[in-house]
Amino acid sequence: MKSGTVAVIGKANAGKSTLVNVLVGEKVAIVSPKPQTTRDRILGVLTREQYQIVFVDTPGIYRRKGGLTDRMMRTTEATAKDVDLILFVHDGHAGIGEDDIELMLRYAHSGIPMLVAYTKIDIMPKERIPEDLKTLYEGGVTADVYPVSARKGQNLKRLEQGVAALLPEGEPLFPEDIVSDRSEKFMVAELMREKILLKYEKEIPHGVAIVVNTFARRENGTYDVDLDIVCEKKNHKAILIGKRGAALKETASFARQDMEKFLGAKVFLTVYVKVREDWRDSPALLKEFGYGEET
Ligand SMILES: Nc1nc2c(ncn2[C@@H]2O[C@H](COP(=O)(O)OP(=O)(O)O)[C@@H](O)[C@H]2O)c(=O)[nH]1
Ligand SMILES: [Mg+2]
Incomplete structure (x- = not known):
């Protein structure tokens, strides 16, 4: 093979x-x-x-x-x-x-x-x-x-x-039912980020990190997802949330629908928006948000 x-x-x-x-x-x-x-x-x-x-x-x-x-x-x-x-x-x-x-x-x-x-x-x-x-x-x-x-x-x-x-002969590196090395929790965060990329002007999504605080499956098969959208500036937070929360509600709803499709189960999604200035240039925050140096 x-x-x-x-x-x-x-x-x-x-x-x-x-x-x-x-x-x-x-x-x-x-x-x-x-x-x-x-x-x-x-x-x-x-x-x-x-x-x-x-x-x-x-x-x-x-x-x-x-x-x-x-x-x-x-x-x-x-x-x-x-x-x-x-x-x-x-x-x-x-x-x-x-x-x-x-x-x-x-x-x-x-x-x-x-x-x-x-x-x-x-x-x-x-x-x-x-x-x-x-x-x-x-x-x-x-x-x-x-x-x-x-x-x-x-x-x-x-x-x-x-x-x-063009590949060498060898044994498979992964079991045949594996399609990705990433966890469901990672994909859930990424789906949230994808919807933000699609909805907002680029300077906002490029300054956003997603931190998943809770990713839990209940006995009945539904999921509880609780995450923070971390952005770089106060005015970005205001734009992300929108008038009376309308923008955030719509973005979160799109993300939730995709999460449900991905997980094959109902998702209860809770979203908060937080500001952490200049996180993209801070090694400590990059690490905290899952972008630490690979070893
Ligand atoms: N029309 C068309 N658009 C594509 C195709 N492949 C990717 N795209 C679009 O190109 C954009 C960038 O795609 P993406 O896969 O994120 O690019 P990456 O940055 O190289 O990973 C997205 O809007 C895609 O929908 C294709 O085969 N045809
Ligand atoms: Mg890509």
Whole structure:
């Protein structure tokens, strides 16, 4: 059997998490139109009879400097060094710039085999695809490139098989019924953050951390979830809550519905909004909110 780890690398917003979710067949990582959605490394495990692929979704590649983004970039870099294969995800619909080719070449020369998923082909003119493939090839990218759409499910089987073919022979790393290394509690916090990413302007979600105080399953199968939305500024708190709490009520209700879908049970959700100034630049608070340095 083939078995190995695959780092999913690419620019912010390229579509990495969406691709991992559809390949694995379950939501293991949250998705939004905003960069910095994925803050942490998340494993998504795909097990078939002939192979097991362990995708390592990463926060992606960033330019901006800051406590949290530095850490996210380090997570991405560390992941890319320690895997059997790199799956470089490129947003085909965004076009190809010199910086894209430069990035691909950097990872292609890292000594680890690499494939390119050229994604979002559902929202771009088809005739541009062969032109772009030519541009990549002429730029020196010799890796196999798979044009796919995660959203429309186009060409994914080919990509999956291309990935599996490059993995080493070995025993599976995870039991076959495991799809993620993350706990239900983590996913519940992430679903809350996803709804905030979707509802508010980006400076607010980028300054938000979710702290789950209670995650408990009752005898009758329902869940009690009690969490804090921690934000950086007083005026962010006011916006998060909205007039008479209307905004928060709506966001929490969306989050609760997704939590119920994810857990397959009724959820009683209690949400508080708290202010902790500059937590993103405070190593102690980063750690407290679950973004401590990995060992
Ligand atoms: N049309 C289209 N949109 C996609 C596709 N894959 C991802 N997206 C969208 O691109 C945005 C960023 O996706 P995400 O997976 O969070 O990107 P990441 O930052 O690389 O993990 C989201 O709004 C997704 O819905 C795709 O195949 N087609
Ligand atoms: Mg992501």
